[in-house]
Amino acid sequence: xxxxxxxxxxxxxxxxxxxxxxxxxxxxxxxxxxxxxxxxxxxxxxxxxxxxxxxxxxxxxxxxxxxxxxxxxxxxxxxxxxxxxxxxxxxxxxxxxxxxxxxxxxxxxxxxxxxxxxxxxxxxxxxxxxxxxxxxxxxxxxxxxxxxxxxxxxxxxxxxxxxxxxxxxxxxxxxxxxxxxxxxxxxxxxxxxxxxxxxxxxxxxxxxxxxxxxxxxxxxxxxxxxxxxxxxxxxxxxxxxxxxxxxxxxxxxxxxxxxxxxxxxxxxxxxxxxxxxxxxxxxxxxxxxxx
Amino acid sequence: xxxxxxxxxxxxxxxxxxxxxxxxxxxxxxxxxxxxxxxxxxxxxxxxxxxxxxxxxxxxxxxxxxxxxxxxxxxxxxxxxxxxxxxxxxxxxxxxxxxxxxxxxxxxxxxxxxxxxxxxxxxxxxxxxxxxxxxxxxxxxxxxxxxxxxxxxxxxxxxxxxxxxxxxxxxxxxxxxxxxxxxxxxxxxxxxxxxxxxxxxxxxxxxxxxxxxxxxxxxxxxxxxxxxxxxxxxxxxxxxxxxxxxxxxxxxxxxxxxxxxxxxxxxxxxxxxxxxxxxxxxxxxxxxxxxxxxxxxxxxxxxxxxxxxxxxxxxxxxxxxxxxxxxxxxxxxxxxxxxxxxxxxxxxxxxxxxxxxxxxxxxxxxxxxxxxxxxxxxxxx
Numbered sequence: 300x301x302x303x304x305x306x307x308x309x310x311x312x313x314x315x316x317x318x319x320x321x322x323x324x325x326x327x328x329x330x331x332x333x334x335x336x337x338x339x340x341x342x343x344x345x346x347x348x349x350x351x352x353x354x355x356x357x358x359x360x361x362x363x364x365x366x367x368x369x370x371x372x373x374x375x376x377x378x379x380x381x382x383x384x385x386x387x388x389x390x391x392x393x394x395x396x397x398x399x400x401x402x403x404x405x406x407x408x409x410x411x412x413x414x415x416x417x418x419x420x421x422x423x424x425x426x427x428x429x430x431x432x433x434x435x436x437x438x439x440x441x442x443x444x445x446x447x448x449x450x451x452x453x454x455x456x457x458x459x460x461x462x463x464x465x466x467x468x469x470x471x472x473x474x475x476x477x478x479x480x481x482x483x484x485x486x487x488x489x490x491x492x493x494x495x496x497x498x499x500x501x502x503x504x505x506x507x508x509x510x511x512x513x514x515x516x517x518x519x520x521x522x523x524x525x526x527x528x529x530x531x532x533x534x535x536x537x538x539x540x541x542x543x544x545x546x547x548x549x550x551x552x553x554x555x556x557x558x559x560x561x562x563x564x565x566x567x568x569x570x571x572x573x574x575x576x577x578x579x580x581x582x583x584x585x586x587x588x589x590x
Numbered sequence: 591x592x593x594x595x596x597x598x599x600x601x602x603x604x605x606x607x608x609x610x611x612x613x614x615x616x617x618x619x620x621x622x623x624x625x626x627x628x629x630x631x632x633x634x635x636x637x638x639x640x641x642x643x644x645x646x647x648x649x650x651x652x653x654x655x656x657x658x659x660x661x662x663x664x665x666x667x668x669x670x671x672x673x674x675x676x677x678x679x680x681x682x683x684x685x686x687x688x689x690x691x692x693x694x695x696x697x698x699x700x701x702x703x704x705x706x707x708x709x710x711x712x713x714x715x716x717x718x719x720x721x722x723x724x725x726x727x728x729x730x731x732x733x734x735x736x737x738x739x740x741x742x743x744x745x746x747x748x749x750x751x752x753x754x755x756x757x758x759x760x761x762x763x764x765x766x767x768x769x770x771x772x773x774x775x776x777x778x779x780x781x782x783x784x785x786x787x788x789x790x791x792x793x794x795x796x797x798x799x800x801x802x803x804x805x806x807x808x809x810x811x812x813x814x815x816x817x818x819x820x821x822x823x824x825x826x827x828x829x830x831x832x833x834x835x836x837x838x839x840x841x842x843x844x845x846x847x848x849x850x851x852x853x854x855x856x857x858x859x860x861x862x863x864x865x866x867x868x869x870x871x872x873x874x875x876x877x878x879x880x881x882x883x884x885x886x887x888x889x890x891x892x893x894x895x896x897x898x899x900x901x902x903x904x905x906x907x908x909x910x911x912x913x914x915x916x917x918x919x920x921x922x923x924x925x926x927x928x929x930x931x932x933x934x935x936x937x938x939x940x941x942x943x944x945x946x947x948x949x950x951x952x953x954x955x956x957x958x959x960x961x962x963x964x965x966x967x968x969x970x971x
């Protein structure tokens with residue numbers, strides 16, 4: 300039982316990270332109908348900005364965090380202007396390829412600027428964790444779970460109870476209609492990219508003390524987050540969260556009880572099963588082509 | 591004198607070719623050339639810089655002492671881009687220069703495997719640092735290794751854990767790539783030969799974000815010592831931290847990555863008190879200390895194996911060419927293989943017929959973040 304509780308806590312902790320990055324995927328998909336494959340690199344860039352300010356320059360943690368989020372907002376805006384906007388009237392394929400290109404560009408830019416060595420970023424708390432009976436709770440994982448809950452609540456309130464949120468929803472549902480009723484569609488999409496970059500950035504900064512800061516960290520998380528998005532149902536916020544958490548728990552238990560080397564395999568086995576038997580995901584609606 | 595068309599063409603061709611011919615003849619006469627493939631760009635660019643520095647320190651010493659065969663030695667460096675295609679290209683560029691007498695290859699086994707067929711075709715000596723045992727056991731007589739191969743690391747880990755620390759029930763954690771699998775296997779075999787048992791043999795995939803299941807398996811196995819082969823330092827850092835968090839405090843001996851600078855930085859206190867094998871340990875011998883001093887003066891950073899092996903390679907190669915008295919590849923090969931009891935920075939070189947120069951490792955301890963030399967274990971076979 301102790302073992303199960305320990306695995307469950309770790310699984311939920313790592314799953315919360317996938318969920319945060321998956322949220323970014325979902326938001327951009329809803330607004331633009333394309334998958335942003337550079338979402339993971341947003342996490343990596345934010346973590347490196349934190350290292351530059353909090354570690355190299357010795358700025359206070361909170362100030363570095365704000366600077367890092369500022370940087371991410373800027374990156375999100377530039378990403379929209381440089382990658383999505385010029386291709387917005389093309390089919391989804393050129394946009395997806397452009398996001399893959401941007402992802403490679405971001406990873407290699409950081410490599411050129413900062414070098415290949417992984418870096419250490421301290422967590423928010425001085426205490427590494429607490430022992431609760433037989434289970435050890437890593438303080439950073441506790442923080443990740445807490446932030447995920449807060450962000451999900453915020454997102455629900457923002458999209459369902461604010462005018463701006465509703466405008467964003469309208470944009471994602473039908474751009475032409477939204478435009479006809481006076482919603483500035485380009486600005487809404489810009490806002491979506493900025494918010495997604497912020498979400499990715501927060502995930503990166505939160506996970507950095509656990510996984511360290513490295514060039515590969517973005518790709519590793521994004522791949523799982525992408526799987527989580529498909530399991531949850533592309534385009535569904537609740538689905539992304541449940542998908543992320545489920546993936547974290549499945550791979551942790553699979554590793555413990557079946558095979559450690561095939562840990563990643565379990566995640567993708569579930570993904571393939573969903574693609575075959577329930578391609579719309581847990582919460583997605585079946586989309587039928589009109590004849 | 592009447593200038594004919596033929597005469598004019600001949601004069602023009604001669605005037606174009608002359609500088610190149612004269613330059614080439616001059617170059618051939620003036621220096622003796624050694625080619626070096628090193629990562630100038632790519633993920634290992636930093637380590638590539640260390641490797642070049644080590645080689646240049648050795649080269650300066652050789653040239654100050656009068657050079658080789660009465661000539662000054664020149665190092666021609668080509669970028670291997672830290673990739674397999676990169677090193678194949680770099681080596682072919684160097685191999686095309688007839689006046690290069692010998693080469694330095696890579697510290698990465700995979701790159702050495704990539705260039706090995708071309709080395710065999712060319713038939714000139716190439717010094718390497720890759721530790722896959724197969725490299726010197728696949729019928730390529732032109733590869734000479736300046737680091738101990740991985741078959742020794744498993745034996746040294748087993749010997750130290752069982753005979754020095756007195757622990758006989760082992761948990762082995764290793765990556766599932768070629769390096770980790772071979773390392774785990776070598777350690778298991780070595781333990782079997784000296785009567786120790788393996789309670790857990792646990793592989794993991796590289797770039798795992800979480801090691802909780804692995805740590806819990808170690809805990810449940812009841813092992814009294816842990817041995818590991820980690821490929822990437824970030825994996826090792828996460829594992830070591832979770833190991834301590836989940837209360838596993840048995841003695842821990844690991845492959846070289848456990849004592850490298852990145853791992854120490856990432857894992858911090860989680861690796862305090864652990865032991866590791868290291869081919870270069872500054873305090874392991876007088877020669878290692880002397881090299882450490884030279885390197886610190888030149889590079890202003892602590893020395894490690896990335897530069898120590900190239901230092902030894904240039905030193906021994908130049909001495910061997912001098913001993914051979916000519917640049918004939920076969921004569922150089924025989925002179926390198928005849929090198930015995932040579933005190934280098936990495937250890938004492940006794941080349942065997944396969945081209946392996948070193949036959950043991952140093953055991954070092956992580957003493958609150960400082961790497962302290964503990965003992966050297968050598969084998970005669």
